[in-house]
């Protein structure tokens with residue numbers, strides 16, 4: 001089966017990163033992720049990101065650039081991450097779908113939440129890419 005992209009947002013506001021706690025499926029519930037979802041056939045990753053952020057969080061967001069890297073999820077899915085920001089006048093994010101809590105994490109709080117295991121290297125890369133602060137992950141590996 002060919003690879004399918006899950007696109008997720010490094011949504012940053014005032015130097016803080018938005019994290020979302022999954023409410024389903026059961027094996028992922030309670031763990032934190034970058035909000036996003038599957039890119040549909042014929043859809044660009046940027047369009048998918050804007051659509052998913054609107055559906056899941058009720059926000060109007062603008063994609064920035066892709067964070068270099070690709071992180072394997074359950075096959076055939078692969079995680080790609082894009083930076084994003086809220087457009088002026090956007091509603092504040094709310095956990096409308098797939099999530100039951102949201103947190104804006106300051107750089108020294110990013111590892112306070114239990115991220116999905118597969119998101120940890122992606123979040124490390126986001127921190128390095130955005131220069132959010134060299135806070136090592138609990139695994140002890142300092143971001144590049």
Ligand SMILES: Nc1nc2c([nH]c(=O)n2[C@H]2C[C@H](O)[C@@H](COP(=O)(O)OP(=O)(O)OP(=O)(O)O)O2)c(=O)[nH]1
Pocket residue numbers: 006007008028033034035036037038039073074077079098116118119
């Ligand atoms: N959105 C998102 N999903 C992630 C991350 N890490 C990770 O393993 N996943 C998994 C969870 C899901 O199995 C899958 C994404 O599917 P989803 O359920 O969020 O996306 P969707 O709304 O397009 O899905 P669907 O219900 O329409 O099928 O990827 C992440 O950081 N963000």
